[in-house]
Amino acid sequence: MISKTNKSILIFLVFAFAFFISNLLRSITATLSPVLTSEFNLTAGNLGLLAGGYFLGFSCMQIPLGFLLDRHGPKKIVSSFLIIAIIGTTSFALAQNFAGLLISRVFIGIGVSACMMGPLTGYRIWFADKYQQRANSWMLMVANIGFVFSTLPVQVLLPIIGWRWIFIGTTFLITISIFLILLFIPSWNHKIEKNENKLEGKLSEIWSNNFFKSLIPLGFFNYGGVYAIQTLWAGPWMIRVAGYSPLESATGLFWINFIALIGFFVWGYFLPKISKYNLNSFKLMKFGIPISYLVLLSIVILGSKVGVFLLTLYILTSIVLSLSQPAVALSFPKHLAGKSLTSFNLIIFLGTFVTQWGIGLIIDLSQSFGKSEIASFQISFFVYLLCCIFSYLYFILKNKNLVNE
Numbered sequence: 001m002i003s004k005t006n007k008s009i010l011i012f013l014v015f016a017f018a019f020f021i022s023n024l025l026r027s028i029t030a031t032l033s034p035v036l037t038s039e040f041n042l043t044a045g046n047l048g049l050l051a052g053g054y055f056l057g058f059s060c061m062q063i064p065l066g067f068l069l070d071r072h073g074p075k076k077i078v079s080s081f082l083i084i085a086i087i088g089t090t091s092f093a094l095a096q097n098f099a100g101l102l103i104s105r106v107f108i109g110i111g112v113s114a115c116m117m118g119p120l121t122g123y124r125i126w127f128a129d130k131y132q133q134r135a136n137s138w139m140l141m142v143a144n145i146g147f148v149f150s151t152l153p154v155q156v157l158l159p160i161i162g163w164r165w166i167f168i169g170t171t172f173l174i175t176i177s178i179f180l181i182l183l184f185i186p187s188w189n190h191k192i193e194k195n196e197n198k199l200e201g202k203l204s205e206i207w208s209n210n211f212f213k214s215l216i217p218l219g220f221f222n223y224g225g226v227y228a229i230q231t232l233w234a235g236p237w238m239i240r241v242a243g244y245s246p247l248e249s250a251t252g253l254f255w256i257n258f259i260a261l262i263g264f265f266v267w268g269y270f271l272p273k274i275s276k277y278n279l280n281s282f283k284l285m286k287f288g289i290p291i292s293y294l295v296l297l298s299i300v301i302l303g304s305k306v307g308v309f310l311l312t313l314y315i316l317t318s319i320v321l322s323l324s325q326p327a328v329a330l331s332f333p334k335h336l337a338g339k340s341l342t343s344f345n346l347i348i349f350l351g352t353f354v355t356q357w358g359i360g361l362i363i364d365l366s367q368s369f370g371k372s373e374i375a376s377f378q379i380s381f382f383v384y385l386l387c388c389i390f391s392y393l394y395f396i397l398k399n400k401n402l403v404n405e
Contacts, residue, residue, distance in 0.1 A: 009075025014184045015119035018177040022112035023146025031154045032163055034246045040098050048360025051232040053102045057109025062346035065114055066339030072388035073188020074118035086174050093167035102257035117342045124329055137268030144261035150353045206340050211331055214398035216323055216347055217391030221304040224351020225384055226318045233358050234311050241377045242307045253307040260315045267319050281327040288320035289392055298336045300382045304374050336361030
């Protein structure tokens with residue numbers, strides 16, 4: 001008989017494998033951007049939209065996922081949605097034009113949309129409260145393992161089998177993940193409200209919650225923007241601003257994501273210890289987030305001198321944003337875990353879609369006004385920085401009002 005601890009580890013590892021695949025697919029466009037840009041003649045706006053197509057599909061499913069997860073549980077929902085991901089990866093491998101690539105990316109985003117919120121919903125029920133932040137941080141560590149494998153390993157495979165066969169390979173991995181989930185994840189016995197009106201009322205309760213509302217701009221621009229840079233624009237920055245070769249860029253992305261992986265592991269390990277010193281999520285975000293702004297400002301100012309080091313430092317100093325997800329989950333009753341987390345995930349990944357596409361559009365627009373490519377990247381990142389600063393100020397002011405109340 002499997003002990004409770006070993007069963008928890010098994011549950012985590014099975015979900016972690018699915019989440020690994022999700023994040024491999026999420027960030028693979030950063031490595032593939034040179035070959036896709038060349039083969040399909042993509043502009044910066046096209047590239048941003050293509051990468052963002054994943055996040056568009058992903059974000060559109062978050063509200064329905066909240067209801068589905070609370071009703072049917074992670075086992076049924078995650079495995080069912082992954083079938084859609086198989087359709088997406090297969091069609092991406094066969095795509096002959098930009099429209100085919102974009103539609104496939106949207107399907108991939110829909111298919112893997114439950115791979116984070118499904119596990120977190122289950123953890124909220126199956127794991128003790130004191131382990132929520134650690135489970136969340138280590139899932140984000142797994143995300144970075146996916147990011148790592150989407151960099152140098154993909155770049156090495158490109159000249160050997162080509163990008164189309166790489167996507168066929170991900171289809172095989174998704175199939176394995178579905179079987180593992182069906183075999184090892186517990187069935188859902190969690191009781192929910194069956195009255196549809198009550199369910200709708202609960203959702204409106206989430207969106208009217210003051211703490212949740214204070215996190216909306218922060219989740220959209222800051223959290224969503226970090227993903228936008230980590231999963232796409234760090235790669236083109238290194239190639240088109242810093243002058244890296246595609247292989248050097250892939251190697252740089254490898255180290256960015258590998259160091260971030262270590263960062264999330266350390267962060268997850270020390271979080272329970274930090275909480276003993278009365279440093280709650282709000283305080284850590286209040287004092288930690290501005291550090292990332294200083295790094296981002298340095299990136300904008302230094303331009304072509306910026307390489308792997310500062311881009312990595314920006315991702316590391318943004319790790320504190322990961323506290324927002326368990327903070328949201330712990331702000332609501334357990335039976336609202338699915339809807340609260342997926343509501344916040346909607347904000348994050350809609351922000352990633354808008355930021356990825358928006359940065360590309362600003363780059364194209366700046367170049368149309370005669371700005372150099374390097375200056376265009378600097379302008380787009382500066383606009384993104386301003387959006388982040390305003391969202392942070394809203395978060396602080398909104399929570400000051402809550403404290404005063």
